[in-house]
Amino acid sequence: MTFDPDMGKTGFARHLFRLRFRDLKLTQREFAARYGLGYPTIRALEQGETKPTPAIRLIVAAIARDPEWMADTARSLGGRCQCGELENIGCCSIELREQG
Template identity: 45%
Template sequence: MLLDEAPLNTPGRVPRVKIIRRALHLSQEEFASRYLIPLGTLRDWEQGRTEPDQAARAYLRVIAKEPETVSRALGTRDAA
């Protein structure tokens, strides 16, 4: 579980997407591909240009807690 490595802070705060991605040892391209997030969107989140909306924040929380389950559910487990 990556939740301890990627604190979500207080409710409403943006999960630290870069920390989640790095904890999974994935490049931006690999993370975006595996979790079906547009690469430009991921980069915008990581660089603070935009913030994930409520649905994206929930999705990132699930990825942080169960990354392999999400990848399997999406059928992108081996995506790089």
């Protein structure tokens, strides 16, 4: 009998595990760091210890759809603009686009 690492996982936990482990070939820590998520959150979701919120479902769906874009987006969210909002999504970036 061969070992099946996602044996016993169902629903969202199974989906997340397969995305992270089989498709992206990342550890839980690598996945969390790449997408700006907490390692304990990923671990708990995969173990079925916590239920996913609508927000985490949306984030994971976006990662599944375009993992590279989501990784780039997560990396770019580190800075702050003058009004205190996150760069690339805050009001200052909108104002700059309107002026440009």
